[in-house]
């Protein structure tokens with residue numbers, strides 16, 4: 199299994215059919231496990247509420263009434279009148295009234311991620327097929343009180359939508375027929391939030407603005423922001439539904455500063471579990487830190503015992519993380535001029551399977567990279583400026599980050615070239631030790647640099663997950 203597979207820290211509810219029955223009980227489901235036994239219906243979605251089921255009035259299935267699934271087993275489940283809430287994989291669902299039968303959701307629709315968890319969802323959640331990143335600025339006159347009310351509304355909406363329920367008010371029906379589809383909604387605070395709300399004393403030092411990098415070509419209007427929301431789901435309509443609900447909730451309290459749309463490969467699109475590919479065609483994510491590694495939490499999350507005197511973080515950031523967000527344009531016309539061999543030299547890994555160039559023909563993606571190995575002429579097999587060499591933690595004083603990107607494609611620009619690339623989102627306990635250290639190195643020019651352009655940037659403090667009955671950021675806003 200590739201290192202890239204992002205493992206949940208308990209924030210994923212049993213995924214029912216998504217990973218097959220054998221995987222549903224796993225405490226640490228991975229993207230890989232969700233595909234080990236793809237449901238016959240995964241991807242095809244032939245049945246999800248499209249046709250009225252026997253005993254069901256001709257109307258569409260209500261999201262409240264659609265029950266979870268045993269999809270891999272192909273069981274049709276009953277629904278319990280109108281009273282049943284959506285519950286993916288709920289054991290009780292099969293004992294519900296059988297007078298109304300519905301065809302189960304595909305495994306993809308049934309995937310449910312919990313909202314009330316230690317670390318906010320959307321950090322270690324496996325990559326989702328669709329993503330929206332949106333930054334808001336508080337409206338003129340809105341301060342701490344309005345921000346607290348907004349975070350309360352947003353948290354309630356996130357909890358509901360992630361469980362496959364409609365929004366509390368004026369739901370748009372966009373996701374009416376779909377299950378939760380592994381929706382996650384993640385909230386963060388930008389540097390400017392704290393002055394606007396009179397909370398400067400609570401601003402983490404780690405939120406100090408990122409340094410300028412010489413290669414930056416940043417559009418400030420698409421950078422930073424008071425508040426940041428990351429939405430991910432395995433269904434495009436479910437993701438868009440969440441985006442609309444979050445925007446509507448903002449009401450008069452905040453307005454959108456910028457918004458970006460991204461995507462990843464759809465679950466079930468490949469014959470077997472694989473690390474993601476980016477729009478350059480590279481296997482990307484291989485050497486991500488793994489939750490099974492002993493230092494994972496320490497690298498990615500602010501400690502539970504956070505305090506200014508110990509970790510340097512305010513207590514409200516306990517179990518949180520810092521997200522660096524960069525819109526990185528790929529200069530695909532230039533990249534695609536290179537031969538595959540040249541492309542492989544830029545990264546230091548094989549394009550076909552991500553194996554290190556030092557590994558020989560038998561190497562696989564997980565084979566250790568040998569930085570010293572040379573060919574018969576004495577040339578390094580992994581070039582000295584290869585991206586995968588330069589970014590390694592052991593070349594950067596241990597700097598590590600969890601990369602969890604979405605690809606983007608915003609059409610063809612005025613010059614006729616694709617406006618496409620990577621919505622690079624990386625997570626770390628300390629952005630100065632993580633992103634900044636590595637980006638400083640890359641800024642001096644790795645082989646990849648001339649094929650990419652950083653076009654926007656953001657840094658956000660993402661607090662820990664909200665406890666039951668609480669909202670994200672409550673410790674900051676009411677602390």
Ligand SMILES: C=CC1=C(C)c2cc3[nH]c(cc4nc(cc5[nH]c(cc1n2)c(C)c5CCC(=O)O)C(CCC(=O)O)=C4C)c(C)c3C=C
Pocket residue numbers: 476478480481482483484485486526527528545547552585586589590591598599619620622633636637640650
């Ligand atoms: C500052 C951090 C990084 C930026 C910006 C970045 C951009 C970027 N990377 C790729 C493609 C690949 N990156 C790979 C590895 C890799 N990249 C970073 C950091 C940044 N990348 C790290 C820390 C690592 C892992 C290093 C290690 O631990 O060994 C790889 C190799 C496969 C993998 O490990 O994921 C690829 C491919 C692109 C296309 C890109 C900007 C568009």
Ligand SMILES: [Fe+2]
Pocket residue numbers: 585589
């Ligand atoms: Fe990289």
